[in-house]
Amino acid sequence: MNSTGRYNLILVVLFVLIQSGFAQDAWFTDGYHGGVYGHYPHWQAKFMVDKLNQYADWAINLEIEPETWDSVFISDKKNFIRFQKYYANEGHKGRIEFVNPSYAQPYCYNISGESIIRQFQYGMAKTVKYFPEATFTTYACEEPCFTSCLPQILKGLGYEYAVLRNPNTCWGGYTSSFGKDLVNWIGPDGTEILAVPRYACEELSNESTWQTDSWTNSNQFIETCFENGIQYPVGMCFQDAGWDGGPWGNKYQPTHYTTWTEYFKMVEHKVKPTDWHFTVEDVKPGLVWGAQVLQKIAQQVRTAENHIVMAEKLAVLDYVYGKKPWLQADFDEAWRTLMLAQHHDCWIVPYNGKPNDTWAHKVTRWTATTNRVSEKVKTELFKQDKVKTDSNSEKLLVRVYNTLAHHQNKMVSLLLNEDLQQSHLEVYTMKGDKLPSQIYTDQEGDRCIAFMAVVPSMGYETFEIRKVNSGNHQIEKCKEYSGTLKIKTNYYEIEFDADKGGCITSLVDKSNNDRQLLLPGRYLNNLKGFFYNENQFHNGFESKAKVTVVEDGAVFVKVKVENEIAGNKYQQFITISKYNPIIDFDLHIDWNGQPGIGAYDHSQNYRAEDRRKAFYNDACKLHVEFPLAKVGKRLFKNAPFDVFESELNNTLYSSWDSIKHNVILNWVDLTDSKSEYGVSLFTDHTTSYLHSDDLSLGLTVNYIGKGLWGRDYGVDGSTRMHYALMAHHDDWEEAGIEHLSNEWNEPMIASIIDNKEDVISESLFEVDDQNLHVSSMIIDGEDLIIRFFSTSSNNDEKVIKWNCVADEIELTDLNNKKQKQLKPEYEKSQMITYLKLPQFGIQTMRLTNVRTNKNDN
Numbered sequence: 001m002n003s004t005g006r007y008n009l010i011l012v013v014l015f016v017l018i019q020s021g022f023a024q025d026a027w028f029t030d031g032y033h034g035g036v037y038g039h040y041p042h043w044q045a046k047f048m049v050d051k052l053n054q055y056a057d058w059a060i061n062l063e064i065e066p067e068t069w070d071s072v073f074i075s076d077k078k079n080f081i082r083f084q085k086y087y088a089n090e091g092h093k094g095r096i097e098f099v100n101p102s103y104a105q106p107y108c109y110n111i112s113g114e115s116i117i118r119q120f121q122y123g124m125a126k127t128v129k130y131f132p133e134a135t136f137t138t139y140a141c142e143e144p145c146f147t148s149c150l151p152q153i154l155k156g157l158g159y160e161y162a163v164l165r166n167p168n169t170c171w172g173g174y175t176s177s178f179g180k181d182l183v184n185w186i187g188p189d190g191t192e193i194l195a196v197p198r199y200a201c202e203e204l205s206n207e208s209t210w211q212t213d214s215w216t217n218s219n220q221f222i223e224t225c226f227e228n229g230i231q232y233p234v235g236m237c238f239q240d241a242g243w244d245g246g247p248w249g250n251k252y253q254p255t256h257y258t259t260w261t262e263y264f265k266m267v268e269h270k271v272k273p274t275d276w277h278f279t280v281e282d283v284k285p286g287l288v289w290g291a292q293v294l295q296k297i298a299q300q301v302r303t304a305e306n307h308i309v310m311a312e313k314l315a316v317l318d319y320v321y322g323k324k325p326w327l328q329a330d331f332d333e334a335w336r337t338l339m340l341a342q343h344h345d346c347w348i349v350p351y352n353g354k355p356n357d358t359w360a361h362k363v364t365r366w367t368a369t370t371n372r373v374s375e376k377v378k379t380e381l382f383k384q385d386k387v388k389t390d391s392n393s394e395k396l397l398v399r400v401y402n403t404l405a406h407h408q409n410k411m412v413s414l415l416l417n418e419d420l421q422q423s424h425l426e427v428y429t430m431k432g433d434k435l436p437s438q439i440y441t442d443q444e445g446d447r448c449i450a451f452m453a454v455v456p457s458m459g460y461e462t463f464e465i466r467k468v469n470s471g472n473h474q475i476e477k478c479k480e481y482s483g484t485l486k487i488k489t490n491y492y493e494i495e496f497d498a499d500k501g502g503c504i505t506s507l508v509d510k511s512n513n514d515r516q517l518l519l520p521g522r523y524l525n526n527l528k529g530f531f532y533n534e535n536q537f538h539n540g541f542e543s544k545a546k547v548t549v550v551e552d553g554a555v556f557v558k559v560k561v562e563n564e565i566a567g568n569k570y571q572q573f574i575t576i577s578k579y580n581p582i583i584d585f586d587l588h589i590d591w592n593g594q595p596g597i598g599a600y601d602h603s604q605n606y607r608a609e610d611r612r613k614a615f616y617n618d619a620c621k622l623h624v625e626f627p628l629a630k631v632g633k634r635l636f637k638n639a640p641f642d643v644f645e646s647e648l649n650n651t652l653y654s655s656w657d658s659i660k661h662n663v664i665l666n667w668v669d670l671t672d673s674k675s676e677y678g679v680s681l682f683t684d685h686t687t688s689y690l691h692s693d694d695l696s697l698g699l700t701v702n703y704i705g706k707g708l709w710g711r712d713y714g715v716d717g718s719t720r721m722h723y724a725l726m727a728h729h730d731d732w733e734e735a736g737i738e739h740l741s742n743e744w745n746e747p748m749i750a751s752i753i754d755n756k757e758d759v760i761s762e763s764l765f766e767v768d769d770q771n772l773h774v775s776s777m778i779i780d781g782e783d784l785i786i787r788f789f790s791t792s793s794n795n796d797e798k799v800i801k802w803n804c805v806a807d808e809i810e811l812t813d814l815n816n817k818k819q820k821q822l823k824p825e826y827e828k829s830q831m832i833t834y835l836k837l838p839q840f841g842i843q844t845m846r847l848t849n850v851r852t853n854k855n856d857n
Contacts (some may be wrong), residue, residue, distance in 0.1 A: 026222045026255045027234040027263055030058065030248045031099070033142040033169070034241030035065025036072075037362075038345050041242045045072055046079035049086050051246045052095060058247045059257045063100040063141055063238055065343075066126035067336075073130065088133050097259035099140040099163075101127045103336070104343040107172070109147040109283050109663060110298070110686040111342050112305050113641035113789065113842070114775045116147070117814060118335050119342070120157055138260040142166055142238035143344045144173040148280040149641035151187035152842060156814035161264045164278065165198040167215040168237045171708060172348045173285035173659055174212065175278075177202055180230045182273035188642040188840040194268060196260075197276065201228040209611055209656040222252040232267045234258070280639040281647060284659035289688035290621045290703035291713040293350045295721070297341070297363045298685035304338045304367040306745045307374035313403040313777045315377045316784065317459065320804060320852055321762055324380060326779040327373075334373035337366035351711050382751035396420075396465040398427075400750045402455040404742055405767045405774045405788075409454045411555055411577060414750040416447045427451040428464045430760045435463070436579065438553025443573065443586070450555045452579055455748055458774070459763035459803075462753070478560075481547045487557055491581045492727075501526065502545030502561030502572065509727045511581070512677060515630075517727060519696075522627035525574070525585065527701065529622030531566045532596045532614075538566040555579065565622075567592050582682075582726045582744065587624070587701070589719040597622050598705040599654065606710040615707050617654040618662065618690050622702040625695055626681065626725065632696035633673040636732045637689075638666050638741065641775075641789055642840050643732060650692040664689040666741045670697055675731035682744050684722040699723060736770045738791045768799040772835075775842060784850040785816075790837040797834040805831055806847035814844065829853050 032048070034040050052058060072080045087096050103123035108116050127134050139154050140163035154162055162185055164175050177198045185195040198212060201224050205211040213221040217235035225233035235255075237248050247257065258266075288294055312331060318324040341363045345352065350360040381401075402408050416425075416439075427437040427449070437451035455461040484505075485496040493514075495506035503523035509515040518524055527540035540563055550573075551558035561572040568591055575584040599617035606613075614620070635646040651662035664683055670691075671678035681689070681697060690698030701721060707713040724744060728735035771792035778785050784806070790798070802824070809822040822845075825832045837843055 023254060024226060025232075026217055026225075026252050027232065027258050028217050028248070028250050028255050029061050029140070029234060029236045029260050029263065030257055031061030031063065031238045032241045033063040033238040035105070036068040036070075037065060037104070037340065037343060039240055039242050040064065040068050040072075042072070042076045043079075044241050045076055045083040047244065049079070049082050052086065052090070055247050057257055059095050059097075059259045059262070061097050061099045061140060061238060061259055063105065064241065065105060066101055066103055066123045069126065069130040084131060087131055091133065094259050094262040097138065097261055098127055098131070098134055098136060099138055099260055100145070101134075101136060102145070103339040105141065105143060105145060106339070106342040107143065107285065107344050107347060108145050108150065109280060109285060109639060110347065110665065111301065111640065112309075113149055113153075114309060114787070115305055115338070115342060116149075116153055116640055117787075119339055120153065121814065122332075122335060122339060124157070137161060138163065138264060140236075140238075140260050142169045144170070144175065144283060144285060145344060146175060146283050147640050147642075148188055148278060148282075148644065149639070149840065151185055151193040152189050152191035152641070153814065154193055155191050156842070158813070158815055159193065161261065162193050162195040163236070163260055164195050165202070165212065165214065165236060167198075167202075167212040167235070169210060170204070170212065171210045172287055172344065173283065174198065174204070175284065176282040178276055178282075179274045180228070181232050181267060181271040183276040184273045186275060186277045188279075188644070189838045189842075194264065194273060195276075196234060196263075199225060199228070199230060199233075201225060201230070204657050208609055210608075216248075217250040217252045217255050219252050231271055234263055279647075280637075280642060280644050281661040283661055285661065285663060286616065286656060286659045287347055288615045288703060288707035288713055289618065289662075290623075290700040291615070291707060292702060292704075292715045292719055293360050293713065294347060295685060295687065295702075295719070297346055297350060297360060298687060300363055300367040301338070301341050302685050302745075304341065304370040304374075307371050308334050308338060309776060310403045310746050311374035311377040313458070313774070314381050314401060316777045316779055317401070317762070317764060318377075318381050319779050320764060320784075320850060321759075322381075327377065330373045330376065331778070334370045337369040341366040341370075348708060378749070382753075394467050395755070397753050397755055398463045398465055398750050399460050399753045400453045400455050400463060400748050401460045402457060402748050403746050404739075405457050405765070405772060406739065406770055407454065407456050407766070408743060408748055409452065410580065410743060410748060411450050412453045412748045412750050413442075413448045413450045414752070416449055417752070421447040424468045425449055426466050426468050428466060430462055430464060436554040438551070438555045440551045440553065440558075450553075452555060453748065453750075456761060456763035457766040458777075460761065462760040479549045481549070485547050485549070485559065487559065487576055489557070489576055489578045492576065492583070494576065496547050496559060496561065498545050498547045501540035501543050501563050502547045503541050512727065512729065515677070515727075517628055517679065519627045519629045522625075524626055525572065526625045527565050527570070527622060528625055529565070529597045529702070530599060530620035532598060532601045532705070534566065540565050540570075566595060568595060581728070582724050582740070584724045585722070587719070587721045587723075589702070591715045591718065594704060594714045596705055598703050601705060603706050603712075606706050608709065611656040612654055613656065614705050615703055615713070616656070616659070617652070618688055618698075618700055619652050619692070621700055623690055623698045623700050624723075626679075626697040626699075628670060628679050628696045631670040631672055631677065631679050632691065634671045634675060635668060635691055636671070637664060637668040638738060640665070641842055643738065643791060646691075648691070651688070651690055652692055662688045662690070664699070666745065667737060668697070669732045669737055671731060676729070678728055678730075678732065678735065680726045680728065680732070680735075680737050680740070682724040682726070682741055733771060733791060733793060738773065739770045742773060763803050765800055765802045765804070767801075769794070772798045772837075780816075780846075782849045784847040785844065786847070787842060787844045788835060788837065789842050790839060792837075793839045795836065795838060797836045800833050800835060801827075802831040802833065803829070804847075804850055804852055806850045808848040809833060810846050810848075812844045812846050816844075816846070
């Protein structure tokens with residue numbers, strides 16, 4: 001090489017060195033996501049240790065289902081022990097971090113707040129069992145497993161940081177983009193946690209419908225970050241367990257692998273975070289809402305959630321008053337199977353798996369286990385149910401339980417024993433006051449008696465059923481109406497029109513100056529959907545229906561509507577209480593084959609990369625309509641430990657890049673602009689709702705067509721849904737909508753008891769605010785653990801009057817660590833404590849050695 005060539009080579013080398021010297025650093029969080037129920041090969045533990053030894057600069061963040069370790073400990077014990085030792089020796093050096101120890105990696109926004117807490121508590125305990133040195137400092141996930149209340153849950157569990165992005169698995173949704181390096185993620189109760197967001201400049205991928213730009217730390221992404229003032233850009237990709245490539249490739253250099261906690265420690269004092277009031281609408285979930293398989297999963301999970309929380313509360317009452325043992329092992333198994341049914345894969349890939357062992361099949365089995373435990377508790381509680389009723393006895397005792405923090409004055413139903421089914425019965429209080437009651441046949445064909453019962457908070461009341469000579473409360477014959485049917489109660493005047501599909505054509509609220517709730521010329525409870533094989537919309541009101549009053553007694557009226565839509569027969573049962581403003585609806589659809597329902601049929605040209613997909617478009621799915629008048633200017637909806645006023649102009653979208661949080665968890669509430677009047681919709685499962693200029697409110701019923709990964713989302717058997725509507729004064733808080741939702745989900749339960757029972761009423765405690773709720777109540781050893789949740793905007797201290805005693809009362813965090821000792825006051829036989837909570841705040845309380853007042857007398 002001549003001198004000129006050597007000179008040019010030196011210039012090139014110097015240029016490269018200078019450029020690399022001035023290149024700004026970037027970071028990347030690699031790791032693995034999965035588990036024994038999703039994907040975790042037996043060789044994964046060995047693979048991770050070998051690769052960590054091979055690549056000294058590599059670090060991994062683990063989001064592995066904790067129950068996986070039970071299996072790996074058996075299937076690959078030798079290499080699993082190697083991994084345990086590696087973590088014990090190297091984990092604290094920033095090589096390995098457990099970032100999501102939740103038991104089954106739930107989406108969070110679609111389940112109860114209490115379920116989220118149990119997911120973390122059980123998952124962390126399982127992780128620590130195999131990794132005693134494990135710490136839980138940063139929450140991060142590869143699926144959109146987010147909801148607004150997570151800051152206070154995470155902080156309550158000892159977390160310091162969180163990550164608000166899921167760059168490589170956005171099939172089921174993603175979060176809003178916001179901010180730069182760091183944000184203060186502020187939850188609805190005001191709790192803050194330091195977080196890395198999906199940067200404002202972090203765009204959705206142009207090449208897929210499941211990624212954002214940060215999944216590979218491309219040169220373009222990192223340079224865009226620098227251009228937008230991000231000083232310490234970090235990318236992220238948690239690989240699926242089973243991917244065997246080792247460190248995830250990063251195009252930008254220099255990029256440093258890091259655990260999330262090490263990244264936070266490096267950057268938190270170098271940049272000023274931006275406050276972000278992250279709401280539930282900043283979670284953008286794009287599941288196949290309305291698909292029957294998803295609908296059933298959501299219903300099964302909701303039912304199991306309600307049952308297990310009620311069972312725990314009932315078991316506490318039985319422990320305190322009946323001195324029955326606490327069934328900890330049973331409850332552990334019940335929560336384990338419920339948590340597995342909440343796994344994100346159940347909701348996004350329900351058809352995956354072997355024949356008769358798909359995720360959907362697993363959910364049926366898992367929730368059945370949870371429900372069996374719940375029934376076992378009730379059987380223990382109501383073992384006097386087996387007391388044979390004497391057909392000659394003129395009186396029977398019935399005990400009614402209330403598992404809520406407030407007294408209830410509601411209808412309760414009791415299944416009648418065979419020897420009572422032909423009897424004429426009346427119900428009385430133990431003071432001899434006659435109560436409204438009626439005998440009826442339920443939809444399963446069983447004979448029951450319904451009566452109005454006032455029952456104290458978190459306790460029970462006893463009532464008396466008497467046999468009488470006459471007074472059958474059921475109408476002798478069902479009456480069919482060919483035209484208009486008018487129903488009048490203390491709350492509503494309702495008109496059904498058989499010529500309009502049996503829809504409600506008038507709904508007048510008598511408690512609000514006879515306010516008409518329906519828009520003129522519109523029909524409430526109409527079914528509407530686009531049947532794409534016929535290329536047209538169909539409505540239920542297009543067909544003449546059969547309208548029948550099937551029950552009409554002292555407590556309620558039930559109307560049955562039989563109709564068809566596009567050749568598919570359906571029934572609606574509408575129950576109008578005479579003592580309650582909630583109108584209940586049960587919908588049953590019997591399908592004729594597999595009708596296509598949705599925006600269009602793309603079975604021939606479905607591409608995963610296409611942003612537009614038919615299953616995003618709710619307006620074309622089969623939905624039930626509520627065209628309400630003079631409400632809809634404001635819409636509120638609950639979420640786990642949260643209630644939020646929607647900021648959406650409407651809920652409709654049809655493309656992956658424009659997903660909106662159109663999810664109803666338990667209820668949505670529409671009001672006028674001043675929130676002086678409103679109408680609430682309650683639902684028995686998590687699904688989507690509709691709200692637009694054309695329709696003030698709608699509820700998704702069915703989608704039949706291509707869904708995620710091009711799977712055929714068809715129907716198998718009938719569709720069944722339960723929902724309810726209620727008009728009210730004032731806003732959701734003053735009307736107590738969250739409390740009413742709890743009543744709807746945790747109805748009072750009744751059973752015949754032994755006539756020798758001498759205690760007629762008990763109440764463990766009572767609270768003074770309808771917006772203070774009990775999230776859970778369990779026994780730990782001899783201690784009562786109770787968790788409160790407040791929806792009250794009044795931050796004054798809440799009064800709790802205990803009809804029991806305890807050696808000590810303390811407030812704890814979610815790890816059961818003591819926060820504060822309480823000194824109760826005493827008033828006669830009651831112990832009184834005060835609890836101060838922000839709106840949407842939760843607080844756990846421990847009562848040591850809890851027992852009844854009678855035990856101390």
